[in-house]
Amino acid sequence: MRMTSLLTICGLTSLMLAGCGQYEKNPVPDLAKMRADGQSEINKGPDKPQVITKTVYVDKPVPVVQQQTAVDQNFVIIAADSDMNFNEGQAATFAITGRSLIQGVSIKLVAQNLPAGAVFQAAPTAQNPDRYTLTWTPPYNTVASNTVIRSYKFKVSAQITNVTPGIDRKALEALSRQKELSLLVLKNQAAPTDLVVTLPASVNENALTPFQVTVRVPGVDDQSGQTPKLVISYDRLMMIQGNTYRELDGSRHVIADQNHLDPKYLGDYRWQFSLFFDTKNISVQPPEDTKGNVVATADVAHVRLNVKAYAPSGSSTPEIVKLVQIILTKPVDAPRFDLSGLGKESLELTPGQTVNLNFVITSSASGSNLKVELPNVKTLPGSPSLSCKASALSAAKQECQLSWKVPCTANDNDLSQQISMNAVALSAGRSSEATAYVLKTVRSQNEKAASCTAAPAAGVAK
Amino acid sequence: MKNLISNVILIASLTLITSVGFAKSTSDELDTLGGNDKLMDMANSMDPGNRSRIVQKRIVDRNNTFEFGGNYGMVAGGDSYLKTQNLGASIDFHINPRVSVGVRYYDYGNQLTPEGQRVFQEARNAYNAGGQSYAIPDIDYPLHSTMGTVSWYPVYGKTNLLDWGIAQFDMYLIGGYGQIALSSGSTNLAMAGTGVALWMTKHLSARAEIRYQAYKDQIITGPRDINTVNMSLGLGFLL
Numbered sequence: 001m002r003m004t005s006l007l008t009i010c011g012l013t014s015l016m017l018a019g020c021g022q023y024e025k026n027p028v029p030d031l032a033k034m035r036a037d038g039q040s041e042i043n044k045g046p047d048k049p050q051v052i053t054k055t056v057y058v059d060k061p062v063p064v065v066q067q068q069t070a071v072d073q074n075f076v077i078i079a080a081d082s083d084m085n086f087n088e089g090q091a092a093t094f095a096i097t098g099r100s101l102i103q104g105v106s107i108k109l110v111a112q113n114l115p116a117g118a119v120f121q122a123a124p125t126a127q128n129p130d131r132y133t134l135t136w137t138p139p140y141n142t143v144a145s146n147t148v149i150r151s152y153k154f155k156v157s158a159q160i161t162n163v164t165p166g167i168d169r170k171a172l173e174a175l176s177r178q179k180e181l182s183l184l185v186l187k188n189q190a191a192p193t194d195l196v197v198t199l200p201a202s203v204n205e206n207a208l209t210p211f212q213v214t215v216r217v218p219g220v221d222d223q224s225g226q227t228p229k230l231v232i233s234y235d236r237l238m239m240i241q242g243n244t245y246r247e248l249d250g251s252r253h254v255i256a257d258q259n260h261l262d263p264k265y266l267g268d269y270r271w272q273f274s275l276f277f278d279t280k281n282i283s284v285q286p287p288e289d290t291k292g293n294v295v296a297t298a299d300v301a302h303v304r305l306n307v308k309a310y311a312p313s314g315s316s317t318p319e320i321v322k323l324v325q326i327i328l329t330k331p332v333d334a335p336r337f338d339l340s341g342l343g344k345e346s347l348e349l350t351p352g353q354t355v356n357l358n359f360v361i362t363s364s365a366s367g368s369n370l371k372v373e374l375p376n377v378k379t380l381p382g383s384p385s386l387s388c389k390a391s392a393l394s395a396a397k398q399e400c401q402l403s404w405k406v407p408c409t410a411n412d413n414d415l416s417q418q419i420s421m422n423a424v425a426l427s428a429g430r431s432s433e434a435t436a437y438v439l440k441t442v443r444s445q446n447e448k449a450a451s452c453t454a455a456p457a458a459g460v461a462k
Numbered sequence: 463m464k465n466l467i468s469n470v471i472l473i474a475s476l477t478l479i480t481s482v483g484f485a486k487s488t489s490d491e492l493d494t495l496g497g498n499d500k501l502m503d504m505a506n507s508m509d510p511g512n513r514s515r516i517v518q519k520r521i522v523d524r525n526n527t528f529e530f531g532g533n534y535g536m537v538a539g540g541d542s543y544l545k546t547q548n549l550g551a552s553i554d555f556h557i558n559p560r561v562s563v564g565v566r567y568y569d570y571g572n573q574l575t576p577e578g579q580r581v582f583q584e585a586r587n588a589y590n591a592g593g594q595s596y597a598i599p600d601i602d603y604p605l606h607s608t609m610g611t612v613s614w615y616p617v618y619g620k621t622n623l624l625d626w627g628i629a630q631f632d633m634y635l636i637g638g639y640g641q642i643a644l645s646s647g648s649t650n651l652a653m654a655g656t657g658v659a660l661w662m663t664k665h666l667s668a669r670a671e672i673r674y675q676a677y678k679d680q681i682i683t684g685p686r687d688i689n690t691v692n693m694s695l696g697l698g699f700l701l
């Protein structure tokens with residue numbers, strides 16, 4: 001029985017010894033970490049891009065706090081956009097930055113001597129919390145008419161708004177910074193627009209046809225020192241494809257309205273020019289075919305003219321071409337009076353002045369002789385003279401002159417006359433239709449000439 | 463490995479020594495399996511020319527008897543990265559010599575096989591080198607298990623062990639079901655096996671078993687079926 005117990009104990013001991021040695025539960029101590037790593041790799045998947053991490057050692061910047069021993073006025077920075085250029089009539093905004101270099105000191109900028117209408121205000125952004133803006137729309141005529149640029153100087157000063165305890169506010173205020181800045185205003189360079197010409201497409205010969213030209217010139221009004229200019233010209237494009245005639249110079253018929261020599265301001269930068277299309281005092285050129293031959297049987301003359309308006313700055317509108325038909329009132333070969341120098345409907349006379357009016361009478365029939373019938377003007381006050389003589393170039397042209405020394409004593413009735421003239425062209429034994437022309441004279445609005453007032457004064461002195 | 467082999471050899475030797483020594487020394491004191499004098503006389507008086515068959519009843523009384531045991535075993539199969547051994551304890555209630563029911567508890571010890579060590583080390587190296595998509599090894603090692611068993615002893619007999627003595631043995635079939643605690647948690651465990659029980663005395667037994675055990679473990683890629691073969695040697699005490 002003892003042997004049995006002994007053997008039993010030995011057996012149990014053997015069993016326990018068998019469990020010793022390399023008997024442990026977890027054979028992989030870092031199994032949990034490996035599972036986590038593996039799970040992350042499984043989540044990434046086999047085809048996902050690899051993330052290769054490489055440790056790069058860089059020098060970490062070390063902030064250096066520098067003790068400022070003295071503070072001068074440079075503790076504030078005021079920086080503006082480099083070119084603050086404004087244009088008349090156009091809004092523009094420029095940035096100005098003001099910043100304190102001392103930590104714990106807050107400032108604000110204040111502008112002085114700004115042009116009227118300019119606005120200076122804070123306009124912080126996420127990138128620049130110390131940003132201010134100067135916004136202005138310079139009105140037209142800010143820049144004088146005789147120049148193209150104007151400079152303004154204004155001041156921007158920094159005012160301390162807040163300081164943290166421990167900083168001497170009064171000392172900083174004594175150093176407060178002020179900076180003088182300048183801006184430029186450029187003269188308006190906008191081109192004129194809306195050019196309108198009211199000249200009818202058809203006018204009669206021997207007529208004075210009034211018409212207007214209107215144009216809008218931005219920035220130029222009646223307060224401007226200058227006015228727009230009008231240019232009427234002939235482009236010499238007489239040959240137009242499809243036409244059987246030449247388009248002759250129509251600009252020679254355009255004369256200014258002597259009563260409205262200056263353009264009239266209509267508002268909203270619109271200007272109006274008053275003109276005449278004169279086919280009475282300015283003879284109509286005989287119509288020509290495409291080869292330049294006079295078309296004797298024509299009853300219409302075609303002319304063209306170009307109209308263009310200029311702003312004082314020099315910019316201009318596009319050119320407008322006007323085509324005008326002049327309906328002839330007499331045959332082509334009939335003589336025609338050309339009093340281009342008259343410039344008005346009537347010859348204006350001023351007592352005491354001497355008037356010399358030169359004009360011509362022409363016939364389109366080459367080789368013809370002109371015969372001019374002139375009235376006796378000697379009976380008129382001052383005994384003017386009126387004479388014509390054949391041109392040295394052609395007998396078909398008569399050069400005439402009216403010379404009149406108007407007496408100081410002439411009154412309005414004396415000067416209100418009608419001088420009737422007649423001309424006939426003789427060619428190949430045939431006379432053309434007679435052309436009559438009546439030159440009207442009126443007393444001008446001007447006062448008497450100085451010569452009329454000097455004589456009595458001298459007499460009184462005597 | 464040497465440790466394990468030496469342990470097994472030690473247990474086997476102890477078992478044999480115990481059984482043989484007990485048979486020789488208790489022929490007079492105990493009702494030994496080979497000391498039935500009446501039966502021997504009857505057999506000796508028989509005519510040697512005639513063939514006779516005598517089947518003796520089981521000598522050890524196992525009716526309504528408790529048996530407590532302990533065992534050591536090794537696990538084969540299953541996870542190729544694991545080398546597992548176990549120590550077990552059992553309680554069997556023998557309803558009669560043919561049937562017993564019991565409860566068994568096993569505690570497992572685990573080691574990596576050489577292949578497991580290589581694979582895990584390569585995985586560590588690959589991950590530390592920043593490698594991607596490397597082979598990710600994983601194991602779900604057993605901690606302990608508990609199951610209920612039913613044993614059926616259909617065959618019995620006596621055997622002569624190297625002329626040291628005569629011992630009665632029972633060959634039995636065993637089945638069981640229970641829980642096994644893994645590193646990932648507990649799961650169901652089914653068991654079936656066979657074994658030989660040597661009844662050294664009326665109060666001492668030695669058992670050699672081979673069991674098939676099946677359960678599901680849980681590794682990083684999901685669950686899988688684990689089928690293992692458990693071989694164990696043990697001693698038991700009959701009350």
